[in-house]
Amino acid sequence: MICYRMLKNVEMETLHIAFVEAFSDYQVKIDLPFWKFHQMLKRRGFDPELSIGAFEDERLVAFVLNGYRDWNGKKTVYDFGTGVVVDYRRRGITSEMLQRIKEKMRERGIDQYLLEVLQTNQSAVSLYQKQGFHIQRTYSCYHLDKNNLSQSTTYSVESVESIELEMLYEFWDFKPSWQNSIESVKAVSEDFHYAIVRNDNIIIGYGIIDKRTGDIPQIAVHKEYRGKGIASSILSELAKNTEAMKLSILNIEIPLRSMEEFLLKVGFTSYVGQYEMLLKVE
Known part of the structure; x- marks a missing residue:
């Protein structure tokens, strides 16, 4: 018999085992050792009191x-x-979990999902x-073997301890x-390497890369300084500061021709x- 409960008292190792099993046949291969799973939870703001699992005889079979x-x-x-997990699919478990989460969200006065x-x-x-x-935005995800990166260092790039990202909104063409x-x-700020380009001591471009996974959550150049090789210089510096052999840039909003053209030019595919989808809780 399937029983449902929130995940606030479930061990991290139990969640990891179920996650790996459930996504073993996913359309995109997921390489997720425990350290990376733990980082994912922390980075994405995991809240066990708003997360749910389906259990059979104490085995977590859905989440x-x-x-x-x-x-x-x-x-x-x-x-x-x-x-x-495979043997428990097509039983309406996901729909039931989502319904229960929506009920919990209404209790907590949460606006959207x-x-x-x-x-x-x-x-x-x-x-x-x-x-x-409902679909809100459409994204494209890119990756690149680091050895195939078309490298360019036309600008001097500095490595810094951190970046005040709130000051750089104007660099963005879309909200991440x-x-x-x-x-x-x-x-998870300590997991990233940060790189910037300055002009007259003012930041005109920046990039961030995960030091272990090669994930690049943000890279941007001030609109007045684009087309000069700044982004390529930053990308070359980022590639040097990750141990991963594959670089990835996920969830680029499309259509965004300038970003798409840049990524393809330097070797990404x-x-x-x-789809980004949103539910307004009523």
Whole structure:
């Protein structure tokens, strides 16, 4: 018999085992050792009291992992991992978990529920639409073998301990997704390497890379200084400061021609698309 309960007293190792099992046949291969899983939870604001699991004989067979923060001025829950192990699929478990989460959100006075889903996962897209989610934005995700990076160092790039990202909003062409947001970077700030380019002691470009995974949550150049090789110089510096052999830039909002053209020019390829979906809690 399946029973449901929030995850506030569930061991991290139990969550990890279930996550790896549930995503073992995912459309995009997920390499998630325990340290990386733990980092993901911290970076995305994991809230066990707003996350739910389905259990059979104390075995965790399905889950919805949620983060919680203010997002665009509203109290928001973010689903960063919904999974069901193979033998328990097509039983309505995911729908039941989502219904229970929505009830919990209403109790807590939370405004909205946010998530991302692969465009190719039409069954999941349909399920979320039936639950009341609507597509907000479309993303493309890019990766690159570091050895194939078209390197350029036309500008001097500095490595710094941290960056006051709140001061650099004007560099953005779109607001970063939840996992790439300022709050997410700050949540695991020690895991990142930071690089900047200055002009007359004023920052005109910056980039951030995970020192172990090669993930680049943010890279941007002031609009008045674009097309001069600044972003390429920053990217070359970032690549030197990660132990990963593959670089990844996730959730670039499309269409965004300038960013797409830049990434393709330096060697990145787009490998998957995602929808950002939002449910307003009523």
